[in-house]
Amino acid sequence: MLNVHLPGLDLKNPVMPASGCFAFGKEYGNLYDLNVLGAVIIKAATLESRYGNPTPRVAETPAGMLNAIGLQNPGVDKIISQELPRLAEYDVPVIANIAGSEMSDYVQTAEKMSKQPVVKALELNISCPNVKHGGITFGTVPEIAAELTSKVKAVSEKPVYVKLSPNVTDIVAMAKAVEAAGADGLSMINTLLGMRIDLKSQKPVLSNLTGGLSGPAIKPVAIRMIYEVSQKVSIPIIGMGGIQNADDVIEYFLAGASAVAVGTANFVDPFVCPKIIKELPEKLNGMGISDINELVGRSWKHA
Amino acid sequence: MRQEAMRVLAHEKIADAIFELKLKGGMVNEITEPGQFVHIRVGGGAQTVAPLLRRPISICSADPSSEIMTLIYRSGGLGTGLLSQAVVGEKVDVLGPLGHGFPIDAVPAGGKALVIGGGVGVPPLYGLSQALTAQGVQVTHVLGFRSAKDVFYQDAFEKLGRTIVMTEDGTCGQKGRVTDVLNTVDFDVAYSCGPTPMLKALEREITEKPLFVSLEQRMGCGIGACMACVTHTTDPGDSKGYRRVCCDGPVFKAREVELC
Numbered sequence: 001m002l003n004v005h006l007p008g009l010d011l012k013n014p015v016m017p018a019s020g021c022f023a024f025g026k027e028y029g030n031l032y033d034l035n036v037l038g039a040v041i042i043k044a045a046t047l048e049s050r051y052g053n054p055t056p057r058v059a060e061t062p063a064g065m066l067n068a069i070g071l072q073n074p075g076v077d078k079i080i081s082q083e084l085p086r087l088a089e090y091d092v093p094v095i096a097n098i099a100g101s102e103m104s105d106y107v108q109t110a111e112k113m114s115k116q117p118v119v120k121a122l123e124l125n126i127s128c129p130n131v132k133h134g135g136i137t138f139g140t141v142p143e144i145a146a147e148l149t150s151k152v153k154a155v156s157e158k159p160v161y162v163k164l165s166p167n168v169t170d171i172v173a174m175a176k177a178v179e180a181a182g183a184d185g186l187s188m189i190n191t192l193l194g195m196r197i198d199l200k201s202q203k204p205v206l207s208n209l210t211g212g213l214s215g216p217a218i219k220p221v222a223i224r225m226i227y228e229v230s231q232k233v234s235i236p237i238i239g240m241g242g243i244q245n246a247d248d249v250i251e252y253f254l255a256g257a258s259a260v261a262v263g264t265a266n267f268v269d270p271f272v273c274p275k276i277i278k279e280l281p282e283k284l285n286g287m288g289i290s291d292i293n294e295l296v297g298r299s300w301k302h303a
Numbered sequence: 304m305r306q307e308a309m310r311v312l313a314h315e316k317i318a319d320a321i322f323e324l325k326l327k328g329g330m331v332n333e334i335t336e337p338g339q340f341v342h343i344r345v346g347g348g349a350q351t352v353a354p355l356l357r358r359p360i361s362i363c364s365a366d367p368s369s370e371i372m373t374l375i376y377r378s379g380g381l382g383t384g385l386l387s388q389a390v391v392g393e394k395v396d397v398l399g400p401l402g403h404g405f406p407i408d409a410v411p412a413g414g415k416a417l418v419i420g421g422g423v424g425v426p427p428l429y430g431l432s433q434a435l436t437a438q439g440v441q442v443t444h445v446l447g448f449r450s451a452k453d454v455f456y457q458d459a460f461e462k463l464g465r466t467i468v469m470t471e472d473g474t475c476g477q478k479g480r481v482t483d484v485l486n487t488v489d490f491d492v493a494y495s496c497g498p499t500p501m502l503k504a505l506e507r508e509i510t511e512k513p514l515f516v517s518l519e520q521r522m523g524c525g526i527g528a529c530m531a532c533v534t535h536t537t538d539p540g541d542s543k544g545y546r547r548v549c550c551d552g553p554v555f556k557a558r559e560v561e562l563c
Binding site: 020022062074186215268270 | 304306352353354355357398470494520521522523524525526527528529530531532533534541543544547550563
């Protein structure tokens with residue numbers, strides 16, 4: 001009922017924690033058995049270690065939050081040696097998020113990561129709004145996104161999902177550009193660029209000034225973009241943005257997603273992923289649906 | 304650590320915008336050290352998204368035999384404002400206990416501890432002082448507040464040991480700051496929780512004896528995954544170079560991490 005098959009990924013269910021919201025699974029692995037998850041998308045890896053931005057790094061907003069962590073991670077080599085062995089003990093596919101500031105960083109990081117047996121797919125992060133160079137530039141210019149995608153595809157032993165930024169005027173053009181460059185799938189969406197200003201200090205709350213908006217506030221934006229993109233590409237979409245419950249998952253499928261990732265909600269309720277996975281079959285039964293894959297894109301297929 | 308719907312047993316205002324909340328539940332049995340905290344989802348039962356994130360609140364004291372813990376918090380923003388409306392009998396969504404608290408065995412048997420608190424940083428020091436005195440440690444408290452209207456738990460602390468209250472305007476206790484009276488106290492180990500400028504001053508003043516400080520930081524997950532609450536280590540040779548306030552702390556040795 002919940003099984004989903006995507007390039008490189010045989011998932012027992014379509015629910016996975018989103019990159020950056022689950023670290024490398026250790027903390028949540030202390031709370032529940034990670035084997036219940038469809039997959040785990042691990043925190044972005046860069047070629048070298050990164051400390052990230054100064055604090056404050058998070059600020060709450062209505063129905064959402066801004067973050068400007070800045071891709072803090074110990075670097076790809078340490079992730080491979082210190083984090084992946086623990087994840088390899090589980091029967092859960094790992095999707096490795098790859099970030100960088102130069103094309104060559106991305107390529108080297110992707111090459112190393114894709115060789116790891118536990119890593120079943122890469123998620124190419126061309127959309128982090130919180131790093132000064134690269135990241136977002138790769139995610140806003142279709143030609144550059146396509147060039148990076150094809151370079152990473154050339155070295156990767158595993159399928160590559162490109163994580164798109166919503167901070168563009170034409171999301172369909174971005175999606176088609178990376179599809180043409182060989183992307184095996186899409187992740188949609190990364191955070192929306194935002195800001196909060198403190199009334200007392202009269203300055204931006206985040207030390208990075210801007211941050212990425214996530215949480216329920218961005219769900220309608222993600223739904224709209226997936227609705228548009230899924231009708232124009234033939235590669236699958238992992239949908240994300242503000243998912244909190246099984247109803248949200250179903251809405252993403254109806255929009256055109258073939259799997260989903262849960263991000264900010266893990267902070268609100270650390271048990272949210274297992275709760276959603278448990279809740280889904282009952283919801284589908286209630287709809288008379290025996291296979292969740294039947295729901296993909298129904299909102300526009302019926303139109 | 305567990306997520307539990309804890310029942311409100313008592314909830315009252317004990318100073319200006321300061322509330323004392325007593326919660327009952329099995330989680331209390333898991334509290335291992337004074338200075339740990341809980342992460343509360345305000346209005347969680349209704350799946351509300353405003354406020355969205357949990358609120359970290361330090362544990363003031365805990366009694367495993369009755370499964371009751373006491374929290375003291377300041378009602379200021381949206382989240383704590385809503386929490387302050389919780390009524391007796393209501394269930395509150397609590398994640399905890401979280402973090403590492405104060406090491407009470409840092410004081411030698413029969414030794415002396417100095418406990419220094421500022422404002423809403425005072426609450427976890429009450430549970431600390433209870434634990435220290437139960438071990439036979441002689442505790443002196445130096446508690447700083449803005450004004451008389453902000454003072455709470457003065458009597459409770461006095462029952463545990465000598466208590467010096469300082470107010471900025473002199474309306475209660477002595478006029479001045481906590482650092483003004485440190486040289487009048489004999490101690491082996493100092494513990495502190497309060498505003499960052501106060502902790503910075505203490506780190507400058509208390510250099511000959513062990514000092515432990517509890518930090519406050521904006522948090523996301525509260526369990527070490529999101530990296531929102533990190534702070535740099537002061538040792539440039541440290542293998543990680545950072546600590547997470549939520550799970551490596553909130554209590555650190557003085558000068559172990561940068562206070563921010």
